[in-house]
Amino acid sequence: MRQPFLQEEETRRALAQFILTAPRLSMDAQCQRFEEAFAQHQQCRHAILVNSGASANLILLQALKNLGRLKTGDKVGFSALTWSTNTMPIEQLGFVPVPVDCNPATMNVHLEQLKERLREVPDMKAFFTTNVLGFAGDLQAIKNFCHQEGLIFLEDNCESMGTELPEGKTGNFGLASTFSFFVAHHMSTIEGGMICTQDDELAEMLRIVRANGWDRNLSPESQKKLREQNQITSEFKSKYTFYHPAYNVRPTEITGFLGLKQLEYVVETYAQREKNYLFIEENLKNHPHFSPFDHSHIKVLSAFSLSFLCRSEELRDHYVERFMKNGIEVRPLIAGNMARQPYYKKYIGLDFSLPGAELMDACGFYCGNYPEMSEEDLQLVVECLQPQ
Numbered sequence: 001m002r003q004p005f006l007q008e009e010e011t012r013r014a015l016a017q018f019i020l021t022a023p024r025l026s027m028d029a030q031c032q033r034f035e036e037a038f039a040q041h042q043q044c045r046h047a048i049l050v051n052s053g054a055s056a057n058l059i060l061l062q063a064l065k066n067l068g069r070l071k072t073g074d075k076v077g078f079s080a081l082t083w084s085t086n087t088m089p090i091e092q093l094g095f096v097p098v099p100v101d102c103n104p105a106t107m108n109v110h111l112e113q114l115k116e117r118l119r120e121v122p123d124m125k126a127f128f129t130t131n132v133l134g135f136a137g138d139l140q141a142i143k144n145f146c147h148q149e150g151l152i153f154l155e156d157n158c159e160s161m162g163t164e165l166p167e168g169k170t171g172n173f174g175l176a177s178t179f180s181f182f183v184a185h186h187m188s189t190i191e192g193g194m195i196c197t198q199d200d201e202l203a204e205m206l207r208i209v210r211a212n213g214w215d216r217n218l219s220p221e222s223q224k225k226l227r228e229q230n231q232i233t234s235e236f237k238s239k240y241t242f243y244h245p246a247y248n249v250r251p252t253e254i255t256g257f258l259g260l261k262q263l264e265y266v267v268e269t270y271a272q273r274e275k276n277y278l279f280i281e282e283n284l285k286n287h288p289h290f291s292p293f294d295h296s297h298i299k300v301l302s303a304f305s306l307s308f309l310c311r312s313e314e315l316r317d318h319y320v321e322r323f324m325k326n327g328i329e330v331r332p333l334i335a336g337n338m339a340r341q342p343y344y345k346k347y348i349g350l351d352f353s354l355p356g357a358e359l360m361d362a363c364g365f366y367c368g369n370y371p372e373m374s375e376e377d378l379q380l381v382v383e384c385l386q387p388q
């Protein structure tokens with residue numbers, strides 16, 4: 001990513017003006033307006049804004065624990081190809097993380113992989129999938145299966161904002177989904193995150209968990225109910241009454257302001273991201289060194305990155321070096337197989353076979369994809385991909 005914002009110049013000017021004149025900079029009206037606009041954009045009932053995607057994942061799991069829908073010791077499945085702060089809160093909150101393998105054809109977990117893991121771990125209580133790098137698995141089939149088996153289904157959609165399957169937008173299949181607005185994601189509020197859900201009870205609990213465990217951000221009816229249940233009769237005391245285990249992961253008005261501004265531009269960038277991806281894909285057709293990714297099940301591919309899977313580890317190292325020599329920053333596919341990370345081996349360490357994630361760990365890499373990429377930028381990527 002070259003610039004932190006879509007419409008960089010205009011956004012920075014507007015932000016400067018906003019800071020000079022805003023009556024308040026801690027969470028207030030801008031955050032609320034952004035939540036409403038985001039809920040409308042995502043076509044969901046509730047959107048709860050927080051200070052990062054990591055915080056979104058953390059408070060989602062804490063809220064489910066507070067509601068008793070997940071309990072200490074419960075097994076929670078997750079995509080082996082994911083980000084650290086998708087998996088870390090599973091362990092930190094006393095659940096048992098269970099990695100589910102990803103299909104190298106799409107980088108994502110499909111129902112087949114979930115079923116396979118369930119054969120070994122039949123008492124899994126929830127599955128927290130990651131929609132990887134703008135791609136997704138067969139989310140409708142996973143959703144139906146989870147419903148049938150009584151599994152809680154959650155989506156980490158931090159990398160796939162804007163992607164659509166024929167059945168709907170990614171982020172709308174699970175009980176709740178999380179988003180990140182860190183720089184280089186589909187839109188940026190510098191740091192920021194969101195949780196989306198249709199579930200009223202979960203949304204209320206998320207607002208409690210986001211801010212200190214108090215009831216200040218609830219509707220008057222919910223406040224009344226909570227205070228009655230806890231025999232809080234004094235208005236004076238109610239402001240400093242803490243009902244549930246919580247954090248302070250509130251956004252600021254800067255987050256809300258930037259979110260509203262960036263949302264104006266984000267829709268047209270989905271198409272540009274897809275166009276960039278398809279251009280590179282076209283140039284990779286029949287390439288002897290790369291395995292193509294399959295996105296035939298995806299209606300809108302809001303590609304996070306330009307992702308590549310080489311046919312061997314040696315080839316991957318060769319192309320990584322070539323990209324770097326040409327000044328193009330490259331990374332593993334997210335972070336490779338999460339179960340291979342030092343923290344994972346030290347604190348979790350349960351051994352499962354993950355051949356898909358292993359293959360992508362060894363042979364995959366990606367470079368950035370962003371809407372303002374020029375023809376020369378794309379051409380340079382194509383040149384770096386030439387078999388020589």
Ligand SMILES: Cc1ncc(COP(=O)(O)O)c(C=O)c1O
Nearest residue numbers: 052053054083086158180181182
């Ligand atoms: C899949 C996934 N989940 C969660 C996060 C965390 O988001 P943040 O950086 O906003 O904390 C990221 C970050 O890139 C991510 O890729």
